[in-house]
Amino acid sequence: MNKRVDKRADKRADKLYIVIPAYNEAxxxxxxxxxxxxxxxxxxxxGESRLLVIDDGSRDETFEILGRMKEKMPKLLTVTKxxxxxxxxxxxxxxxxxxxxxxYIFQTDSDGQTRPEEFGEFWRLRADYDMxxxxxKKRQDGWPRIFVTKVLKLAIRICFGxxxxxxxxxxxxxxxxxxxxxxKYIPEGFHLPNVLIAVIYEKKNMKTKYIPITFRPRQGGVxxxxxxxxxxxxxxxxxxxxxxxKWLENAKGGECNEY
Numbered sequence: 001m002n003k004r005v006d007k008r009a010d011k012r013a014d015k016l017y018i019v020i021p022a023y024n025e026a027x028x029x030x031x032x033x034x035x036x037x038x039x040x041x042x043x044x045x046x047g048e049s050r051l052l053v054i055d056d057g058s059r060d061e062t063f064e065i066l067g068r069m070k071e072k073m074p075k076l077l078t079v080t081k082x083x084x085x086x087x088x089x090x091x092x093x094x095x096x097x098x099x100x101x102x103x104y105i106f107q108t109d110s111d112g113q114t115r116p117e118e119f120g121e122f123w124r125l126r127a128d129y130d131m132x133x134x135x136x137k138k139r140q141d142g143w144p145r146i147f148v149t150k151v152l153k154l155a156i157r158i159c160f161g162x163x164x165x166x167x168x169x170x171x172x173x174x175x176x177x178x179x180x181x182x183x184k185y186i187p188e189g190f191h192l193p194n195v196l197i198a199v200i201y202e203k204k205n206m207k208t209k210y211i212p213i214t215f216r217p218r219q220g221g222v223x224x225x226x227x228x229x230x231x232x233x234x235x236x237x238x239x240x241x242x243x244x245x246k247w248l249e250n251a252k253g254g255e256c257n258e259y
Contacts, residue, residue: 013046014104014126017097017176020053021089022110026060029053033069033076035116036108040075042123050077050100053110054093057083087191094179094193102176107194109170113216121211122173130178130206133198134171134213152195159241160199160248165210167198178206185248187240196244203248 018036022029033053040049055063055078066078081092090107097105104126108114114134122132136149149168156164172194182200186193201208 013044014049015046015102016040016042016049016104016106016123017100017102018049018051019090019093019097019105019107020051020110021056021086021093022053022058022062022066023056023083023086023089024058024060024062025110026058026062026065028112029062029065029110030069032110032112033066033073035112037073037076039106039116039119042120044123046103050075052077052079052093052096054078054089054096055080056085056089057081084189085191087193088189090193091183091186091188091190094183098176098180098183104173105176105179106173107170114171115214115216118171118213119173122171125209126173126175128207129209130175131197131201132173132209132211133166134169135166135210136169136215137212138215155238155241156195156199159238160203160245162199162202164195164198164202167195168192169213170194171213172197185244187244190240200248 016039018039020032020036025032033051037051039045040051051073053066053076055066057080063078063080066076070076070078079092079096081089084092093107094105106119106122118134122134125132149166152167153164156162156167174197179197182197182204185200186196190196198208200206
């Protein structure tokens with residue numbers, strides 16, 4: 001009997017960490033935390049599960065708002081750190097959750113574009129897949145970002161030789177033990193870790209399920225990443241992809257050292 005069947009049969013509550021990076025989200029953070037905090041009450045979620053919000057050195061009142069909310073939300077964890085960007089903050093959050101013994105890690109963003117009521121289907125499928133990931137079928141965040149996503153998909157195909165439905169979507173549920181094994185392939189501070197995670201899972205033929213999700217317009221505040229910055233990150237990522245793919249190919253069939 002395989003690991004997933006065993007896990008489904010034992011009926012235990014799984015320890016879930018919801019990881020949300022935040023930067024200058026004072027306009028959104030209270031609503032987003034209120035919405036996602038309720039997910040911790042899902043059936044099969046351990047009482048030790050936590051909502052982890054990492055403040056990436058915000059210059060507004062994001063962390064102060066989180067501090068006030070934490071007083072009434074015992075399952076809310078808040079961390080602040082020097083600004084290092086979205087990608088590095090995600091890696092920080094994933095490692096934090098792994099260190100705390102999470103069974104599953106779910107990631108979304110702090111801009112209110114995703115809907116927590118769509119999480120339930122992902123949770124019900126958790127025992128059958130290494131990652132259940134939402135793809136943005138009808139995006140409502142403007143043509144520039146849709147264009148960037150299409151270019152990214154093409155770059156992944158060229159550099160890695162795989163097709164990923166939606167590589168950078170901020171709505172993914174990952175089995176922690178498997179994620180931990182793949183973290184060694186991600187360069188420290190890499191700008192697009194979610195993209196690389198999706199690519200690694202695809203290249204290694206890991207069990208991944210894509211489900212369409214709602215992707216609303218930003219619910220408040222101003223997007224801190226402009227199109228120009230996205231293009232610069234994308235250009236650097238393209239160069240990094242070529243190097244990383246060679247490294248992944250060389251690592252096939254055996255263990256490898258950290259990147």
